[in-house]
Amino acid sequence: MPVFKDEARGTFYVKTYYTDYTGAKKQKLKRGFKLQRDAKEWEREFITKQAAQPSMPFKTLSDLYLEDKQAHTKKITYETKKNRINTWILPYFNTQPINEISAPDIRKWQATLKESKNANNEPLSAGYMQNLVMELSSIFNFAVRFYGLAVNPCHIAGNTVGKKTRSLNFWTKEEFDKFIDTFEKSSPYYVAFLMLYYCGMRIGELEALTAADVDLDTNTITINKTYHLINGQGIVTTPKTQKANRTIIIPPFLSAVIREYEKRIYGLEADMRLFTASHSTYARQMEDHTKQAGIKRIRLHDIRHSHASLLIEMGFSALLVSERLGHENVSTTLNIYSHLFPSKQIEVAERLEKLCADNTYL
Missing domain, CATH: 1.10.443.10 (Intergrase catalytic core)
Structure with a gap:
């Protein structure tokens, strides 16, 4: 068992060995768990992430996805993605194995978004729901690219929540x-x-x-x-x-x-x-x-x-x-x-007419 008691500190720690994606064998040490079950849960999730198979729970995939975004995007972008996922996506899919999430599951989730309310008790806008749909699709694309998932179910499900309506307001x-x-x-x-x-x-x-x-x-x-x-x-x-x-x-x-x-x-x-x-x-x-x-x-x-x-x-x-x-x-x-931008189509035609006035094309 890789979970041990730190007698001096009165806490538990995990000491486990694993093989990373390059095939190299490594050791992982994690201290500071107050309860033994917390240490075991952390160790289980850690091993699952290292294995990272298409059967992994959606939560594990979302954690891997956010770790990647934290390393490669701006902090504000990472925080925005984290908030969207933790609030609107993770609670729905949570422990489902990613290779068992189907297009109908995605469409059912989209249906829940249409009935959801934001912090101001208002319906989610079509633009915001579209952002959530795109975020979920990005997570599955991540799994397809790096963790052997056969297909992104979002591509089959499509978008049932509507699209952003671009409205442009401005002052003269x-x-x-x-x-x-x-x-x-x-x-x-x-x-x-x-x-x-x-x-x-x-x-x-x-x-x-x-x-x-x-x-x-x-x-x-x-x-x-x-x-x-x-x-x-x-x-x-x-x-x-x-x-x-x-x-x-x-x-x-x-x-x-x-x-x-x-x-x-x-x-x-x-x-x-x-x-x-x-x-x-x-x-x-x-x-x-x-x-x-x-x-x-x-x-x-x-x-x-x-x-x-x-x-x-x-x-x-x-x-x-x-x-x-x-x-x-x-x-x-x-x-x-x-x-x-003003249309110049009529001006183009008039100037072409003037340019060709002396030519005989008829």
Whole structure:
């Protein structure tokens, strides 16, 4: 039996030998179990993970999947996946062997999602349910790729929960001006919302900005990090994607506003964050001042969409919009904003007609 009593500490420990995926024999030592049965349970799960056969319980597979994601994705991505799995997926499949989970089982699970309520006692949105369906499919793809599962049952089951409906809400410049006029110009929120609207940055990128990132002499802002609140702890990480690392050129009037704002920050150092309010605080400020302005309600992230729509209305190309927003590629920009770009079909036909006016094709 690989479970032993640590007489000096009054606890139990596991000492077991196993063969890893390379065929090498190794030893595993785990201490600190208060109860012998807890040590035995840990040892059983550990051995199961090392064996990792298609007959393993779904819980074991989800643990392996999350371990992999923790090693290869950003912390915020890992925490999001962990929350989705532990809340909506693991309780349903839990101890079922993964090779016995069928397409009908997946469809029954999807049916439970349609009847479920979130923390606010509201039905889950189609977009969120689609994210859960995709997450479960990713787990089974992981099993197919690394642990010998023959087929992903999600591919057979399909999606019965519906798909995201992409709706794009934004403010026109006139609406934004009504909104921003409700703030005192000395308010930090006045400066923050001006920067969000005229730079198109994400709220996390704004929250991560330090004085060193803003060069008021060259009218540039360098974005190379983002701020997240994870499990109640503020964490600064690299941006969402590689292309999100960018330098934004800002209009001189915005530089002047920022300069006055920096003068009001006592003891400002280069590495100090310029905006320290929480995401929820910005959201509340936005909601309160939207009501004061008497304009339509949009989300905090929709200010980014408002910046994009402003650039498009001004005639800038999709490539320029993509670079300014920090999208990974221009196709992302077109997928989101293609309907905002004016159609040039009639203009193309008229210019082709003019080009060929002197030619005889008839």
